[in-house]
Amino acid sequence: MAELDPVRRMRVLAAATPGVAYAEKLIPAPFSTVWEAASDLEHELPRMITDLRSFEITSARGERLTASARGRLGQRASFDVVLRPGWCVMQSRLLIGGMAAVPEGEGTLFAFLGGLRFRGIRLLDPMLRPAARPLALRPIRRLEHRLQAR
Amino acid sequence: MAAMSGLPKIDPALVRAAQHGDQIAVADLLDTLAPYVGRVCGPIALQDGPDAAQEALIVILKNLGGLREPGAIYGWARAIAVREAIRVARKTASAVPAELADVPAPGDPQLAADVRDVLARLTPEHRAVLVLRDLEGLDEQAAGALLAVPAATVRSRLFRARRSFRKAWLG
Numbered sequence: 122m123a124e125l126d127p128v129r130r131m132r133v134l135a136a137a138t139p140g141v142a143y144a145e146k147l148i149p150a151p152f153s154t155v156w157e158a159a160s161d162l163e164h165e166l167p168r169m170i171t172d173l174r175s176f177e178i179t180s181a182r183g184e185r186l187t188a189s190a191r192g193r194l195g196q197r198a199s200f201d202v203v204l205r206p207g208w209c210v211m212q213s214r215l216l217i218g219g220m221a222a223v224p225e226g227e228g229t230l231f232a233f234l235g236g237l238r239f240r241g242i243r244l245l246d247p248m249l250r251p252a253a254r255p256l257a258l259r260p261i262r263r264l265e266h267r268l269q270a271r
Numbered sequence: 272m273a274a275m276s277g278l279p280k281i282d283p284a285l286v287r288a289a290q291h292g293d294q295i296a297v298a299d300l301l302d303t304l305a306p307y308v309g310r311v312c313g314p315i316a317l318q319d320g321p322d323a324a325q326e327a328l329i330v331i332l333k334n335l336g337g338l339r340e341p342g343a344i345y346g347w348a349r350a351i352a353v354r355e356a357i358r359v360a361r362k363t364a365s366a367v368p369a370e371l372a373d374v375p376a377p378g379d380p381q382l383a384a385d386v387r388d389v390l391a392r393l394t395p396e397h398r399a400v401l402v403l404r405d406l407e408g409l410d411e412q413a414a415g416a417l418l419a420v421p422a423a424t425v426r427s428r429l430f431r432a433r434r435s436f437r438k439a440w441l442g
Contacts, residue, residue, distance in 0.1 A: 122309050122310050122320075123308075123312045123316065123320025123321045124309055125305045125309060125328070129325050130301055130302075130328075132329075133328040133329050134294075134298060134301060136333075137328075137332030137333045138294065138297070138332075203295060203298060203299075210295060210298040212293070212294045212295055219298075238294065
């Protein structure tokens with residue numbers, strides 16, 4: 122039996138989804154600390170993603186949530202979210218996002234995925250993907266810096 | 272198929288939603304399929320099992336649009352998983368032919384280690400036959416079709432693989 126941990130699953134999702142930015146980084150902090158911060162979506166997402174002004178959970182049933190997001194320019198979007206320890210996937214009509222984390226040594230391997238959802242994105246994927254990794258790395262760095270500053 | 276009966280049921284509507292680009296549905300499908308794909312890839316790719324399962328799931332999700340019958344998803348995923356497991360195992364395996372005259376004698380508390388050792392000495396193709404016949408319950412025709420070899424080849428691989436186990440266990 123070959124188990125796939127949440128980061129490996131997020132790699133699968135990233136590789137199979139056209140038009141997404143994806144990155145992984147080892148954060149030198151324990152999993153519980155990292156995930157406690159990252160999974161506090163209302164507070165943490167707007168800090169990790171600077172285009173986001175607010176992210177408000179509007180309903181929660183087990184690991185299924187809905188949220189209302191507002192961008193810096195005032196645009197709104199409703200998100201469906203799946204959130205459980207080490208795993209978060211979210212999507213709106215136009216956007217998808219994901220985070221995953223697993224303990225690695227004394228630190229935490231953290232993965233971030235973000236991208237656009239529309240039919241033509243598949244055609245653009247070969248051009249977008251190589252340029253997109255730094256975009257996905259930035260939110261992880263912001264999370265890491267804030268954890269270090271605590 | 273009997274070997275499929277213990278698997279979690281997958282709602283055809285979930286498959287269709289995933290095919291239409293619903294990423295939450297894709298993630299749900301991934302949650303459901305990952306243990307099964309891991310179960311198929313593990314015994315074939317051994318230490319490369321997680322890599323094989325990861326590669327297999329990427330192929331499965333990328334090609335989901337081509338699956339016409341959602342009810343056939345496990346059989347379809349299994350074919351991809353076996354193929355990817357063999358491919359990944361071949362890349363790194365120091366696979367040797369399954370003529371195992373030198374299989375170690377069974378050490379009592381070492382049974383699990385012996386099984387792993389015997390598996391590791393088989394080629395990925397032989398391990399695939401064992402998985403499909405003995406774990407997945409496919410007949411020789413079906414296993415042969417999936418592996419793109421004649422049923423007779425499945426039969427001879429199975430014979431050698433099982434003989435290897437008997438030698439290892441019974442001495």
